[in-house]
Amino acid sequence: MVGSGRIGVALLVLVLGAGVGQGTATANDPAPAPLDTWTGTWEAAPSGTAPAQPGASLRNVVHLSVGGSTVRVRLTNRLGTAPLDLDTVTVALRETGPDAVPGSMRTATFKGAGAVTIPAGEDLVTDPVLLAVPAGADLLITVHTPTDSGPATYHRAAGQTNYRAPSGNWAADSDGSAYTTTTTSWYYVTGVDVLDAPAAGSVVAFGDSLTDGNGSTRDANHRWPDRLADRLATLPPSRRLGVLNAGVSGNRLLREDVGPSALTRFDADALSRSGVRVVIVLEGINDIKGTPNATDPDAFEDAYRTLVIRAHAQGIRVIGATLTPYGGNGGYTAAREAVRQAVNAFIRLDSPFDAVVDFDTAVRDPEDPQRIRPAYDSGDHLHFNDAGMLALAETVDLAELG
Template identity: 65%
Template sequence: MIHLPRLTGTRRRCLAVALLTVLSTAATFPGAVDRAKTAPHWTGTWEAAASGTAPALPGTSIRNIVHISVGGSAARVRLSNRLGTAPLRLGTVTVAVQRAHETGSAEAAPGSLRTATFDGATSVTVPPGRDRVSDAVRLAVPPDANLVVTVYTPGDCGPATYHRTSLQPGFLARNGNHATDPTGAAYTDRVSHWYYVTGVDVLRRAAPHSVVALGDSLTDGTGSSLGTNHRWPDLLSRRLRRLPAERRPGVLNAGVSGNRLLRDEVGPSALSRLDADVFSRTGVRTLIVLEGVNDLKGIPPETDPGAFVRAYRRIVARAHAHDIRVIGATLTPFGGHSAWTPAREGLRHAINALIRSGVFDAVADFDAAVRDPARPDRIRPAYDSGDHLHFDDAGMTALAGAVDPTGLGG
């Protein structure tokens, strides 16, 4: 028998009022719980990890074209001065949907251009080493669309944080503030980088759920066709279209060309950038890790398979602390590349055997998906971009196909 404490008259009256309130609410709003399940939530739809710096562009409007995965009823953008050395002053930031039939232009779709605010202000200063996320921008954002994110930098704020390899043309207007121009007439210069913009979230009627692909140039898309969004995370997002809209996750690409698992070389190592490029992102529930090839072929190369496994286990442990499931991708062949040696091939096999043995929550066997059956140390010729390391569009499709979509849907 359970003995409840005796309640005073005041406590009894309070308990009675509370019970009546609960019963009344349930009777008056019988669908409240169901509506809460479908209430709008923010989730990540696009990412570009900061990979370095470029010279500042004072007095310039920079029009970044970004390809999102899932859509929503509003958007917000992440601006980064993470690698800068001075406060970053942005005079105007705008967001628009790119004109659908002008995918290679700087033109916004009619009626879609919006000015982003930051705590209600139309300009923002981002301290060095920091990011800022905009207020909600009311804009109907279609899934699988290109967004036009424009920033105007009125002065020289020192080195500009950027993502070096966009594989997508961006545009510059060097003669002042054209951030609110719906046309692309002023944007006469092209660039192949994303400046300052490192993320986009959307507001959607679904539980927050995004997938982050953490990797190097193989994930960054090197070898795929320019302007086509054929990086394997983009192609994975296309595969996930078959899911119901409310279950389809956003797919975020945290690939950085030259990135290593264990050492800070071309930017921070994978271990060093988990907070910035994975855990700070919105609604992350799954992490896919393809890291280690640059450690095999780098200078100096890593030779201890145990070091790889210890790093993978650290990533898994940290991700689990954030309730994130981790899929490990096996390391792909690079026979025929100038950095290949028999010893490194043996180490790759040893690492892949350990990955397949249960280091991660699940495995995406990229090695099996792309290796040449006749020469397993090499990529299939039909998937090889030409350097025996990176993948063409068909190879990127094979990588995307190696990820089991089961469990990716929210």
């Protein structure tokens, strides 16, 4: 079922809490975004906090979906408890490791200033940075934190090697030799937008560790949203979309656990992103298998309806994904499986979603439907290996994305 509605007008604002606008379009009019419209090309949703690293330079490696002529970076102190001081933020194309492509290093500004303080609980967007970036490029986003600003908002399970210079402001150095330690988390960065993208907007993959990429090969960009971006890259610009990964490992639909719940973070991590036309929701398995576990399928139905109502109020379509098998995992019981089956029946037959992508059918073992196909199983009977991630991405009907 194809939804309709007007996507809100693009706005260039600085504080994400005030809302970042969408490109004007309808689901039946997949024209490319106007050349003065921002399109989301990469995202990492805040998942928690880590100890501050005063005096360190933190170099994040992010993999873009669509390209453009200009970029802007979304920085976050959303889960922090004190103002975050950043005295240098830079953006560059990545060559290898922590090294930048020569001549690509740019210093980002904030209303023309090179330094900024981000209040606790807020995100901030840089001024436009004139740097042409191709689709599929790796970008280096480096921040220097001169002081102890309290707990650092980060995305813990990046599935990507990032770099740290333990002391000194090395943010503007193209040579990465100062970056002597590594981390597999993204610090202080939550998104990248591009201008003049040859695309019609963006799609948000909203979920938990299955979307975050647990089980896929590190540094390979084989999460299912990455593989969806690969598929979309083959389409003409009028149908191409940027892909934003709003997966948070351990996230739940109904309650706070690892990071804010899906209900709490939906606006910030999905609806406020630039150019969003559609959201794919894969959330709920942690509520079923976790402790304490949710036992009432009606609670899932109410939550899904709430997400759809909020998205439709902004003219954004929502695709619901069925919950995938986890038989053989330590959290599996027959009673919990009955809840999963009830939730999936609702998603398939009676949900408010504009369309459904049946991930469950795509990846379950025909010989034992409570389990993942062995060829797709990362080994823990819950998460997917690279082949399983590709199977999820190939199950998405691109025509349903608008």
